[in-house]
Amino acid sequence: MSIFEYNGSALVAMVGKNCFAIASDRRLGVQLQTIATDFQKIYKIHDKLFIGLAGLATDTQTLYQRLVFRHKLYQLREERDMKPETFASLVSALLYEKRFGPYFCQPVIAGLGDEDKPFICTMDSIGAKELAKDFVVAGTASESLYGACESMFKPDMEAEELFETISQALLSSVDRDCLSGWGGHVYLVTPTEVTERILKGRMD
Amino acid sequence: MSTMLLYVQIETQLIYNLKKRQMKKTTPWAQFTEYIQKNVALYQFRNGIPLTTAATANFTRGELATALPKIPYMVNIILAGYDKGTGPSLYYIDYIASLHKLDKAAFGYGSYFALSMMDRHYRRGMTVEEAIELVDKCITEIRSRLVIAPPNFVIKIVDKDGAREFAWRESIKDAPTA
Numbered sequence: 001m002s003i004f005e006y007n008g009s010a011l012v013a014m015v016g017k018n019c020f021a022i023a024s025d026r027r028l029g030v031q032l033q034t035i036a037t038d039f040q041k042i043y044k045i046h047d048k049l050f051i052g053l054a055g056l057a058t059d060t061q062t063l064y065q066r067l068v069f070r071h072k073l074y075q076l077r078e079e080r081d082m083k084p085e086t087f088a089s090l091v092s093a094l095l096y097e098k099r100f101g102p103y104f105c106q107p108v109i110a111g112l113g114d115e116d117k118p119f120i121c122t123m124d125s126i127g128a129k130e131l132a133k134d135f136v137v138a139g140t141a142s143e144s145l146y147g148a149c150e151s152m153f154k155p156d157m158e159a160e161e162l163f164e165t166i167s168q169a170l171l172s173s174v175d176r177d178c179l180s181g182w183g184g185h186v187y188l189v190t191p192t193e194v195t196e197r198i199l200k201g202r203m204d
Numbered sequence: 205m206s207t208m209l210l211y212v213q214i215e216t217q218l219i220y221n222l223k224k225r226q227m228k229k230t231t232p233w234a235q236f237t238e239y240i241q242k243n244v245a246l247y248q249f250r251n252g253i254p255l256t257t258a259a260t261a262n263f264t265r266g267e268l269a270t271a272l273p274k275i276p277y278m279v280n281i282i283l284a285g286y287d288k289g290t291g292p293s294l295y296y297i298d299y300i301a302s303l304h305k306l307d308k309a310a311f312g313y314g315s316y317f318a319l320s321m322m323d324r325h326y327r328r329g330m331t332v333e334e335a336i337e338l339v340d341k342c343i344t345e346i347r348s349r350l351v352i353a354p355p356n357f358v359i360k361i362v363d364k365d366g367a368r369e370f371a372w373r374e375s376i377k378d379a380p381t382a
Contacts, residue, residue: 007302028302028304030298035296035304035306035309036296036304036306039304056300057302057304058269058272058300058301058302061265061269061301061302061303062269062301101273
């Protein structure tokens with residue numbers, strides 16, 4: 001079994017009209033054994049920038065700590081927050097730094113850039129960026145998430161419809177994956193507010 | 205005041221847990237916990253304030269994580285502590301340095317039975333007496349269902365008065381030690 005599938009995860013981000021949503025499952029497992037059902041996989045970098053980290057839990061925690069450190073240094077030096085594009089390049093650089101002994105993570109980055117233009121992007125464990133206009137997925141449930149998102153996504157959705165779509169896509173996908181699930185965590189980000197919601201899901 | 209208790213268990217040699225306890229300086233988990241304990245003490249000497257349980261958990265994770273790509277410490281840790289203000293807390297840290305705050309945790313082959321017992325009987329806000337009763341249930345289950353069950357168990361308590369040994373559950377008295 002791959003090291004990427006050791007802890008289990010499902011991550012998805014979607015773009016709507018001047019907004020975006022990023023969602024994850026909440027399971028922390030060790031192979032087939034569930035350790036916790038309140039594990040955090042999506043982290044806030046600043047008010048309009050979020051990163052989700054799928055893959056090996058220990059590496060996601062290490063990588064997150066390094067990213068926070070680098071972002072804080074950037075804030076001190078530049079006296080402003082990072083743009084999502086810049087942050088994606090930072091993540092990519094940090095991952096490629098470890099090209100021959102990588103962090104076993106697949107990040108999903110979602111943010112609002114200049115003039116509140118939504119930006120979403122994913123990467124492999126060595127920092128190869130994959131930019132998308134509609135949605136990105138990552139984690140052990142990525143295959144079923146592709147299917148669910150492909151059939152449920154519509155361009156230019158309003159915030160509330162986007163929330164419904166991403167939640168349904170997540171919940172139906174994790175039911176087909178043994179290693180992720182046990183509820184969901186959804187962030188809905190518009191230019192004016194950030195909404196955080198916890199989803200109840202199948203407990204098996 | 206803040207007090208802590210480390211329960212550490214090595215990945216493979218669970219059966220010899222008790223015997224190896226006597227040869228403290230030679231086992232990976234004893235070395236690692238001693239290293240953590242001494243560093244926590246050093247911090248208190250230097251700064252005059254003790255590390256909180258959360259800070260200790262994160263420090264421990266950091267040490268495990270930096271060693272991971274070099275020579276990993278093959279130790280799983282359950283860190284329990286009591287802090288004024290925050291109250292009691294329990295941290296799960298496995299040998300690959302995944303850190304998580306939990307209500308109940310177990311490691312090793314016996315964990316399958318202990319976790320099942322705790323899933324069924326654990327409630328938030330149990331009294332010490334109820335908790336000890338549950339721990340005893342877990343021990344009974346491990347002894348009756350686990351083929352390679354270790355003979356002796358220690359129960360320790362961490363609360364506002366500090367960390368202390370509460371009782372032993374021994375099936376072999378004066379076990380010969382190598």
